[in-house]
Amino acid sequence: MPIFIWEGTTKKNEVKKGEMDAADEITVRGILRRQGFKSIEVKSKPKDISEYLPFLKGKINEKNVVVFCRVFSTMINAGLPLIQCLDLLAQQEQNKNFAKIIRSIKEDIEGGTSLTNALKKYPQIFDDLFVNLIAAGEAGGMLDVILERLSNYMEKALKLKRRVKGAMTYPIAVLVIAVSVVALLLLKVIPVFKTMFEGMGGTLPGPTQFLINASEFTQHYFLYMIAIFVAIYIAFKRFYKTEKGRLMIDSLILKAPVFGLLMKKVAVSKFSRTLSTMMTSGVPILEGLTIVSKTSGNKVIENALMKTRQSISEGRSIAEPLAETDIFPPMVIQMISVGEATGALDSMLSKIANFYDEEIDVAVDSMTALLEPVMMVFLGGVVGGMIIAMYLPIFKLASVVG
Numbered sequence: 001m002p003i004f005i006w007e008g009t010t011k012k013n014e015v016k017k018g019e020m021d022a023a024d025e026i027t028v029r030g031i032l033r034r035q036g037f038k039s040i041e042v043k044s045k046p047k048d049i050s051e052y053l054p055f056l057k058g059k060i061n062e063k064n065v066v067v068f069c070r071v072f073s074t075m076i077n078a079g080l081p082l083i084q085c086l087d088l089l090a091q092q093e094q095n096k097n098f099a100k101i102i103r104s105i106k107e108d109i110e111g112g113t114s115l116t117n118a119l120k121k122y123p124q125i126f127d128d129l130f131v132n133l134i135a136a137g138e139a140g141g142m143l144d145v146i147l148e149r150l151s152n153y154m155e156k157a158l159k160l161k162r163r164v165k166g167a168m169t170y171p172i173a174v175l176v177i178a179v180s181v182v183a184l185l186l187l188k189v190i191p192v193f194k195t196m197f198e199g200m201g202g203t204l205p206g207p208t209q210f211l212i213n214a215s216e217f218t219q220h221y222f223l224y225m226i227a228i229f230v231a232i233y234i235a236f237k238r239f240y241k242t243e244k245g246r247l248m249i250d251s252l253i254l255k256a257p258v259f260g261l262l263m264k265k266v267a268v269s270k271f272s273r274t275l276s277t278m279m280t281s282g283v284p285i286l287e288g289l290t291i292v293s294k295t296s297g298n299k300v301i302e303n304a305l306m307k308t309r310q311s312i313s314e315g316r317s318i319a320e321p322l323a324e325t326d327i328f329p330p331m332v333i334q335m336i337s338v339g340e341a342t343g344a345l346d347s348m349l350s351k352i353a354n355f356y357d358e359e360i361d362v363a364v365d366s367m368t369a370l371l372e373p374v375m376m377v378f379l380g381g382v383v384g385g386m387i388i389a390m391y392l393p394i395f396k397l398a399s400v401v402g
Helices: 025-034 062-077 082-092 096-110 115-120 128-140 143-200 206-241 243-255 259-280 285-294 299-313 319-323 330-342 345-401
Strands: 003-009 015-021 038-044
Touching: 003 025, 015 096, 025 038, 062 082, 062 096, 062 143, 082 096, 096 115, 115 128, 128 143, 128 259, 128 285, 143 206, 143 259, 143 345, 206 243, 206 345, 243 259, 243 299, 259 285, 259 299, 259 345, 285 299, 299 319, 319 330, 330 345
Parallel strands: none
Antiparallel strands: 003 015, 003 038
């Protein structure tokens, strides 16, 4: 729907300005006259350059959705009507693409669609968890409460994700620097030494000759090497998209020496918090487990949770099949069992999530402390070894002259 910029004078001769979504200019003038405005000027809002260049609209990320949910929750709690909330959210949203989607949701609701069905049109932004909780809130007449729970959950989930990503930033950065430095030495520095050594004559030490050969190979086949790495990356991505590939790689991730333990703790925390939020909001446990498994991010854990769901549908408790997965620690199984017995499973799951959030913080700090010296020794060993190898002929020449 087009957007119009309007300016009008109130009965008190105050000049007001604003924007309005409407079918045409006549509709805007009619709405403003009914609101008591006079001397009305209306014109179409010029299209932003991002309308013609989609990549300038900005990608909608998790932070945009978290902020949207938090502000939406605050507005609903304050008693503002749903349509007005969405209109204000669209106006203040800096991401043009997301603002357009919010306006579309508002228009769907004005046309008689429920908020749940309007959100379902954008599964790439609002996942099954988000939509199902909103559906529970609408059905139970407690949309404000559900939005607040959802915003709290999303904020904690985003914080957890950033924590894990932050732990991986350092080793990846060091690895990229190491590869860049080695490539620079092979392509630019070693050829200079090669020319100097050829003028000296004689036989070069083994390490020096190896580096010179590696430099010549890199110079001749550099573009082919890049093409091979790109091909490997594309092949890996395609393999990971397959059922077998994802299961194999996700299994290896969970079995990794240090990182695997961290990922298991992340999985337990995410499972506990997500299922707790859904159960507290009135979502049935079988439906909740289906959604939790899809949002786990790991195929091994997804399969384990779906088996658990199947067992529960056959009459078993949740603790027994979870114990058989060999993913969840005995302490978690015992706490879930106690929660089932006392009828406070949602509260117990929340406590488990809080505990494992702290465990993840400790694990991330420990992993970072362990990786820092290892990566520094690795970087120093690679670069230092190359430099020593290139200076070996000079040391040999100095000993001969002496």
